[in-house]
Amino acid sequence: DGGITQSPKYLFRKEGQNVTLSCEQNLNHDAMYWYRQDPGQGLRLIYYSQIVNDFQKGDIAEGYSVSREKKESFPLTVTSAQKNPTAFYLCASRRGRGLSGTGELFFGEGSRLTVL
Amino acid sequence: SQELEQSPQSLIVQEGKNLTINCTSSKTLYGLYWYKQKYGEGLIFLMMLQKGGEEKSHEKITAKLDEKKQQSSLHITASQPSHAGIYLCGADVISGGYQKVTFGTGTKLQVIP
Numbered sequence: 001d002g003g004i005t006q007s008p009k010y011l012f013r014k015e016g017q018n019v020t021l022s023c024e025q026n027l028n029h030d031a032m033y034w035y036r037q038d039p040g041q042g043l044r045l046i047y048y049s050q051i052v053n054d055f056q057k058g059d060i061a062e063g064y065s066v067s068r069e070k071k072e073s074f075p076l077t078v079t080s081a082q083k084n085p086t087a088f089y090l091c092a093s094r095r096g097r098g099l100s101g102t103g104e105l106f107f108g109e110g111s112r113l114t115v116l
Numbered sequence: 117s118q119e120l121e122q123s124p125q126s127l128i129v130q131e132g133k134n135l136t137i138n139c140t141s142s143k144t145l146y147g148l149y150w151y152k153q154k155y156g157e158g159l160i161f162l163m164m165l166q167k168g169g170e171e172k173s174h175e176k177i178t179a180k181l182d183e184k185k186q187q188s189s190l191h192i193t194a195s196q197p198s199h200a201g202i203y204l205c206g207a208d209v210i211s212g213g214y215q216k217v218t219f220g221t222g223t224k225l226q227v228i229p
Contacts, residue, residue, distance in 0.1 A: 033217065042122075042204055043219040056214050090158060096215075104149055105206070105217055107158040 002027045006091050006108035013085075013115050019078045021111045023091035031096060032074040033105065036060060037088045046089075049074055078113060086115045120205055120220035128226045129195050137190045137223045139205035145185045147208035149217070152201050159204065162190075192225075200227045 004025045013019050023032065031050050035043040045058030049068040063082025068074055074093075078085045089112075092105040121140045129135050139148070147166050151159040163172045165181035165188060172179050176193045192199055206219040 031215075035219070040222075040224075042120075042221040043206075045216060045218060048214075048216050050214060056212075056216070058216065059218070088156065092159075092217075094217075104161045104164050105159075106161070107151075109158045110156070112156070 004091060004093055004106055004108035006089075006111050009109065009111060011111060011113045013113065015115055016080045018080060019085070019113060021076045021078070021089055021091075021113070023074045023076065023108060025072050025074075025093045025106070027093055027106060028071070029093035029095055029106070030071070031094045032068070033092045033094075034058075034064075034066065034074070034076045035090045035092065037090060037110075043090065046076065085113055088112050120207055120218060122203075122205060122220035122223050124223060125221065126224040126226075128228065131196060131227055131229050132194055135192050135195055135225070137203050137225075139188045139190070139220055141186050141207060143186070145181065145188070145207050146210070147217075148181055148185075148188045149206040150179050150188070150190050151204045151206065153204060153222075154201050195225075195227045197227045197229055200225055 007022045033048040034046040037043050044060050046064050047066040049055035052071050055066050055068050065077045088110050090110045091108045094105045095103045119142050123138050149164050150162040153159045163179045168183045168185045170181045178191045181188045203223045204219050206217045209216050209218050
């Protein structure tokens with residue numbers, strides 16, 4: 001079955017450590033996205049990528065980094081520069097690229113990061 | 117930048133009652149998406165609206181996009197406990213030649229049996 005896989009589901013880290021969250025999709029989607037969700041709030045866009053080897057900053061990119069070396073993979077690194085990294089992180093993908101083609105986002109199950 | 121305002125922020129209804137959630141944009145909506153989320157889980161796609169005046173239904177949930185394409189509503193008829201969760205609206209935003217999707221703050225729905 002096609003879908004998006006995020007790992008790990010739960011992650012605990014000490015303050016000051018970098019953490020990488022994995023996101024893999026086998027839907028053959030061009031565009032991929034990372035969102036952050038805090039309790040009682042909606043989703044805020046961190047980074048997004050329309051094609052391989054290209055990505056754009058979202059609304060809250062500071063303290064995060066990404067790479068898009070393969071179409072199916074879009075890992076997110078939460079660096080020590082992120083002041084408040086404890087949150088629920090969601091990865092998504094969709095068909096289409098650029099201004100052409102729209103469609104709904106397909107989401108993974110999320111990764112919950114807790115910094116101690 | 118595109119901002120999506122959802123109202124109400126939370127809602128508690130008795131099972132069997134109807135309810136409406138609104139999503140308002142400061143700019144014209146080119147693609148409007150409704151999702152449902154159970155706490156701590158991923159988002160489940162409900163419906164997508166693109167044309168002014170468009171209306172779609174799935175089971176007991178109906179979503180509409182107004183003619184001006186700046187407001188959408190989600191209506192649930194005869195609510196059930198299975199409808200409980202967080203409802204989020206999202207919209208396509210074009211910025212600098214790139215296309216992204218931004219979301220509203222969400223509406224938390226509780227349905228009391």
